[in-house]
Amino acid sequence: xxxxxxxxxxGSDEADPPLYYRAHVFVCCNRxxxxxxxxxxxxxxxxxxxxxxxxxxxxxxxxxxxVNAAGCLDRxxxxxxxxxxxxxxxxxxxxREEVDEILxxxxxRGRRVRRLMxxxxxxxxxxx
Amino acid sequence: xxxxxxxxxxGSDEADPPLYYRAHVFVCCNRxxxxxxxxxxxxxxxxxxxxxxxxxxxxxxxxxxxVNAAGCLDRxxxxxxxxxxxxxxxxxxxxREEVDEILxxxxxRGRRVRRLMxxxxxxxxxxx
Numbered sequence: 001x002x003x004x005x006x007x008x009x010x011g012s013d014e015a016d017p018p019l020y021y022r023a024h025v026f027v028c029c030n031r032x033x034x035x036x037x038x039x040x041x042x043x044x045x046x047x048x049x050x051x052x053x054x055x056x057x058x059x060x061x062x063x064x065x066x067v068n069a070a071g072c073l074d075r076x077x078x079x080x081x082x083x084x085x086x087x088x089x090x091x092x093x094x095x096r097e098e099v100d101e102i103l104x105x106x107x108x109r110g111r112r113v114r115r116l117m118x119x120x121x122x123x124x125x126x127x128x
Numbered sequence: 129x130x131x132x133x134x135x136x137x138x139g140s141d142e143a144d145p146p147l148y149y150r151a152h153v154f155v156c157c158n159r160x161x162x163x164x165x166x167x168x169x170x171x172x173x174x175x176x177x178x179x180x181x182x183x184x185x186x187x188x189x190x191x192x193x194x195v196n197a198a199g200c201l202d203r204x205x206x207x208x209x210x211x212x213x214x215x216x217x218x219x220x221x222x223x224r225e226e227v228d229e230i231l232x233x234x235x236x237r238g239r240r241v242r243r244l245m246x247x248x249x250x251x252x253x254x255x256x
Contacts, residue, residue: 016240017248019216026154026198069199070154085213088147112144120145 019086022064023107027053027082030072038124040072041079045094049080053099057107065107078122090118147214150192151235155181155210158200166204166252173222174208181210181227185235193235206250218246 027050031042047069054067075081075090083090084106091106091113093099098116105111155178159170175197182195203209203218211218212234219234219241221227226244233239 014240014242016215016217017245020203020211020218020246020248021216024211024213024216026196066202068154068201071197073196074194075148083148083152085152086216087144088149088152088214089144090148112142114142117145118148120148 019064021066023062023066024085025053025057025065025067025082025107026070026073026085027067028071028073028075028079029069030076032076038076039079040076041081044080046080046082049093049096049099050082052096053082053103056100056103060103060108062103062107074124075118075122077124078118081118090122091116092118147192149194151190151194152213153181153185153193153195153210153235154198154201154213155195156199156201156203156207157197158204160204167207168200168204169207169209172208174210177208177221177224177227178210180224181231184228184231188231188236190231190235202252203246203250205252206246209246218250219244220246 027046028041029047029050030040032038032040034043050067050069057065057067073081073083078092081090081092089112091102093102093116101113102116105113155174156169157175157178158168160166160168162171178195178197185193185195201209201211206220209218209220217240219230221230221244229241230244233241
């Protein structure tokens with residue numbers, strides 16, 4: 001397909017549809033074997049935190065919020081990790097109480113829980 | 129915690145960190161039992177498409193792009209489904225060729241593949 005055909009097809013002057021979920025939460029539920037040097041979010045309890053977050057979001061009747069499990073988000077060293085889109089804010093909650101804080105502050109009030117957020121510096125070491 | 133304390137802690141006047149991934153793709157890999165009335169993305173081949181997309185993104189050396197599997201995104205009727213954040217654009221590719229189109233058009237060129245996109249109207253019927 002040439003560029004003109006691609007452009008005609010892509011209709012890039014149309015706006016994207018509105019967001020389907022106002023907040024889409026992905027909780028890393030990847031599990032690596034015990035003793036792996038990077039660790040993994042599931043080994044740090046992410047599955048239970050994800051189940052709790054999903055149940056609480058439902059109880060709070062948060063509209064247009066979805067909590068999903070996801071495969072490895074590749075920030076294992078800082079896990080358990082989750083990311084909230086479209087804003088792309090990452091958190092590392094260790095307990096149910098911290099999940100509650102994220103629900104109340106971020107998802108209900110539209111604010112942030114700074115001390116639980118990952119920063120730009122929270123990156124895995126280069127491989128090798 | 130009272131409101132003032134929450135506010136002090138939230139530091140809402142600070143900007144969020146920059147996006148960790150410029151494009152974060154989530155491919156629904158939920159599998160329901162055969163014959164379920166809503167169907168499921170995995171039953172429609174999403175796992176293979178996700179493996180392919182991940183491998184191709186790597187081969188294309190797409191920088192700061194991550195392709196993840198996700199649990200049920202709840203648009204099963206329109207599957208296989210995937211969503212790309214932060215833009216929140218949803219696609220339903222049925223074949224590897226369609227995955228290639230999304231990679232080339234959306235992730236490389238920053239455009240859209242309109243005919244494969246889900247629309248606002250693509251919602252499950254109300255339950256019951």
